[in-house]
Amino acid sequence: MRDGPDISRIANLVGDPARANMLTALMDGGALTASELALEAGVTAQTASSHLGKLMEGGLLSLAAQGRHRYYSLAGPQVAAMLESITGVAAAVGPKRTRPGPREAVMREARICYDHLAGEHAVAMLDGFLARGVLVADGDEIRLSKSGPSHFAAVGIDTEAFRKQRRPICRACLDWSVRRSHLAGALGAAILDKIIAEKWARREAESRAIVFSPKGKMAFEKAFLA
Known part of the structure; x- marks a missing residue:
């Protein structure tokens, strides 16, 4: 295995159509709930939760809680x-x-x-x-x-x-x-x-x-x- 960052892991995260739609929906710098991102991706709430978990684990999203709501946004300008x-x-x-x-x-x-x-x-x-x-x-x-x-x-x-x-x-x-x-x-x-x-x-x-x-x-x- 070559030294250096593993770009295949990031490419795999972004390459899924549903996850790509979620990430694109956050390109305006705003934050959306899991339900809103599920609509953007055209998937069920359960499937969206799985995708969001992978994006969080991969460091592409950040999460903020406000009251009962949880809002997802891009992890930063580099993303x-x-x-x-x-x-x-x-x-x-x-x-x-x-x-x-x-x-x-x-x-x-x-x-x-x-x-x-x-x-x-x-x-x-x-x-x-x-x-x-x-x-x-x-x-x-x-x-x-x-x-x-x-x-x-x-x-x-x-x-x-x-x-x-x-x-x-x-x-x-x-x-x-x-x-x-x-x-x-x-x-x-x-x-x-x-x-x-x-x-x-x-x-x-x-x-x-x-x-x-x-x-x-x-x-x-x-x-x-x-």
Whole structure:
């Protein structure tokens, strides 16, 4: 047996269709009950319980209790990044699942990826940050430039506060629909928080899609793309 992480164990956990549906349902960074995840997976409550037990044992989910209810969520952004990357491979090589309605086009434009913005707008935003020197790419790593903190402070985001957090300030996350990177990490999460707080965009019901209003899109572009 070769040394190193056993990727086959994780692949087996994610590879089951029911478990994959459960994990995908949690990609918006929220938490769901076992009953809600059973509906997402299209399985019985007993089968869902078995799947959730395996995902918990495998370290892909975390569990929180609130009163009589137990809520499951992804174990962290690293799990979300893995799922986003797998989705990109699935989109590239297929086969693809077809669903009615226009959601796919909306999802490609802007969506939630765990706790940050993904899609065409997010990729364009990261490209702009790099082109203007607000962020700097160092190989596969992304970091704030010297002018970065003042740039984000001007739009109400205090990057100095991120240094107290254990998570990376900036991290590249491979976007499944554009197949290039968007911005994750503490900064990516703060930008999505600002978009929602300013009401520039709303989350589409029962979807991860983020829909900008015309004025909101202009404000977003002025703040993060100009």
